[in-house]
Amino acid sequence: MEVIQSIALLRSTLEQKKSGLGAALKAPVGFVPTMGYLHEGHLSLIKAAREASEIVVLSIFVNPLQFGPTEDLDRYPRDTERDLKLAEEAGVDIVFLPQVEEMYPGPVKTTVSVSGITSVLCGASRPVHFDGVTTVVAKLLNIVQPDKAFFGLKDAQQVAVVSQMVQDLNMNVDIVACPILREEDGLAMSSRNVFLSEEERRQALVLSRSLKAAEAWVREHVAFRAEDLRGAVKAVIEEAPLADIDYVEVLTYPKLERPEAVEAGVPVQLIVALAVKFGATRLIDNTILTLGK
Numbered sequence: 001m002e003v004i005q006s007i008a009l010l011r012s013t014l015e016q017k018k019s020g021l022g023a024a025l026k027a028p029v030g031f032v033p034t035m036g037y038l039h040e041g042h043l044s045l046i047k048a049a050r051e052a053s054e055i056v057v058l059s060i061f062v063n064p065l066q067f068g069p070t071e072d073l074d075r076y077p078r079d080t081e082r083d084l085k086l087a088e089e090a091g092v093d094i095v096f097l098p099q100v101e102e103m104y105p106g107p108v109k110t111t112v113s114v115s116g117i118t119s120v121l122c123g124a125s126r127p128v129h130f131d132g133v134t135t136v137v138a139k140l141l142n143i144v145q146p147d148k149a150f151f152g153l154k155d156a157q158q159v160a161v162v163s164q165m166v167q168d169l170n171m172n173v174d175i176v177a178c179p180i181l182r183e184e185d186g187l188a189m190s191s192r193n194v195f196l197s198e199e200e201r202r203q204a205l206v207l208s209r210s211l212k213a214a215e216a217w218v219r220e221h222v223a224f225r226a227e228d229l230r231g232a233v234k235a236v237i238e239e240a241p242l243a244d245i246d247y248v249e250v251l252t253y254p255k256l257e258r259p260e261a262v263e264a265g266v267p268v269q270l271i272v273a274l275a276v277k278f279g280a281t282r283l284i285d286n287t288i289l290t291l292g293k
């Protein structure tokens with residue numbers, strides 16, 4: 001496994017590796033962008049990339065552009081040594097590990113901004129977040145030029161936003177959406193889970209429980225108003241005294257529009273998405289429901 005910090009060296013290394021491939025059976029380059037502090041969720045993306053590609057590139061970069069001024073950029077967890085060990089074990093070929101100065105050598109004058117679907121959910125609570133995400137993902141895709149890039153549905157809005165960007169800007173890459181990995185007790189894996197106290201960690205289980213409740217609720221209601229489903233999910237979360245709800249929303253996926261009333265037999269894909277703070281730690285989770293089939 002090679003660990004590369006410079007864009008120029010990454011490009012020449014990839015050129016060299018690609019020229020040695022011959023007639024590749026799989027996609028030549030699979031790319032997994034992350035902010036590090038790797039967990040099983042990240043490793044599942046690497047596994048998907050490993051199965052689909054000849055060369056797997058993992059990036060680890062905590063992107064300052066996607067954090068607001070009052071957010072947790074400074075305390076975002078980092079452990080590069082451990083990350084590199086896990087990446088090597090998972091079969092990564094190249095880790096791209098740039099410094100902030102390599103990615104942003106001067107003031108950022110060009111940004112990529114997707115409108116509409118970025119003004120709801122996390123985009124409403126974190127105003128600069130998605131411009132930061134699309135700008136860094138566009139840069140990383142230009143640098144790595146992968147055939148496939150792997151993203152987790154844990155950040156389902158991010159998958160929708162990045163897919164929209166790739167479509168609108170005719171970027172030559174397949175965006176592959178991968179399922180959410182959870183701890184055995186249901187908590188969605190996240191680098192931020194380490195910040196939870198024992199009691200917060202225990203109460204945070206209400207999130208996955210509320211999404212399970214949503215899945216059961218739609219099985220019992222063939223026709224319903226999205227607002228009623230939202231109310232049912234919210235009621236479960238409010239059972240946890242430490243849960244401080246940022247949002248609970250029911251929207252269509254991937255367009256992220258407010259759904260009309262859901263009717264029996266009319267196909268629709270909905271996302272139940274939530275962001276909830278436990279102490280200083282903001283957690284997100286979601287489930288995607290395919291209805292009417």
Ligand code: AMP
Binds near residue numbers: 155179181190
């Ligand atoms: P992050 O390092 O948090 O920016 O995440 C990097 C990638 O890993 C993103 O595409 C995330 O959606 C994905 N990811 C994070 N947590 C999970 C999880 N629990 N299951 C699946 N993918 C995840």
